[in-house]
Amino acid sequence: MSVAIGLELLLHERRADVAGQRLGLVASPASVDANLSSSIGRLHGQPGIELVSLFGPEHGLRGEAQAGEAVGSYTDARTGLPVLSLYGSTRKPTPEMLDGLDTIIFDLQDGGLRFYTYVSTLAHVMEAAADTGARVLVLDRPVYLGGIVVEGGLVEEGYQSFVGLYPLPIRYGMTAGEIARLLNEAHGIGCELAVMPMRGWRREMYFDETGLPFVPPSPNLPTLAAITVYPGTCLIEGTNLSEGRGTTTPFEYVGAPYVDGHALAEAMNRLELPGVRFREVFFVPSFGKYRGETCSGVHLHVTRRDALEPLHTAVYLITTVRRLWPDRFGWRAPWAEGGHYPIDLLSGSSRLRSCIDAVDDVTDLLVAWKEESRSFAEIRSRYLIY
DSSP states (O other), X not given: OOOBOHHHHHHHTOGGGTTTOEEEEEOOTTOBOXXXXXXXXXXXXXXXXXXXXEEEOTTOTTXXXXXXXXXOOEEOTTTOXXXXXXXXXXXXXXXXXXXXXXXXXXXXXXXXXXXXXXXXXXXXXXXXXXXXXXXXXXXXXXXXXXXXXXXXXXXXXXXXXXXXXXXXXXXXXXXXXXXXXXXXXXXXXXXXXEEEOOBSXXXXXXXXXXXXXXXXXXXXXXXXXXXXXXXXXXXXXGBSSBOSTTSSSTTTEEEETTOOHHHHHHHHHHTTOTTEEEEEEEEOXXXXXXXXXXXXXXXXXXXXXXXXXXXXXXHHHHHHHHHHOTTTOOBOOOXXXXXXXXXXXXXXXXXXXXXXXXXXXXXXXXXXXXXXXXXXXHHXXXXXXX
């Protein structure tokens, strides 16, 4: 039997919670029910439900935009409703966007990961609602990788960005409803917040154990296998290695034209990292880094996802490439806005980059991150619903 998502509880038992209200909806292509019907279709035109506007996050309401690509506002051809972009000229809803709305419904399939930007969109929606007095209603959904494991250090002061607005670890292992509760109280957003919970979900469940259909949450996370390694290999975006964008296995492939994939696979397998093996691979990205160039590298094969430590795996992968090709490996250049290296924003501070540049043992940093994760886990326990 499938997990019952918050959308079902709202429609079948709690319609009175939105009766007589003008509603906005934040959604994406993965905002579907157990029968693959979109939450837009389920809510639009329903008796007693007045849906008046739609909001699109990164990748857009219909999921057509690549990572980082600005999304415009337009009128939805199917419903006739205005679609207001939260990944274009503004990432926080303006007062004009919320004008006349009583409740903003948030129904994004979040990844439970800080640098997957939907948690930042949620935070900005809540901040804007606090300013205008609108209510935020989160329709809860499962976390792809379960809700037990917490990984990574916290975002340090001065390194806040859209991949880390608040001091969260990389993998916070909370549903959208749970993280909304934490942000609202622990970080003082203070909006009027309600969560429509799920039924039948357990924290140890991976998404393929929920009975719900998998819909890619974004163009470069096409499978649960990609999402399983993404908490670590997203860090590859901050280097001059390809993270496999432009291939059919993004985030599972890592390489570059200067890499010897055979040597890298052998070096990584000698580390005997838990839950993963490495295979030499060649690929030619169709877009992104090294477009049209032959790259050599490794394919991450997850052998035991319950044992895998994706963040630690990626850190050891980067340090191994740095050791084997010290004159060729490098970091993506700092962004003009803020002047920070992308790797610093993704990891939450300059500690990882500084450690690798100094050719220091990363063990102490990983231990420190584990301690920060444990401290966060104690805080998050106050806000868990399941």
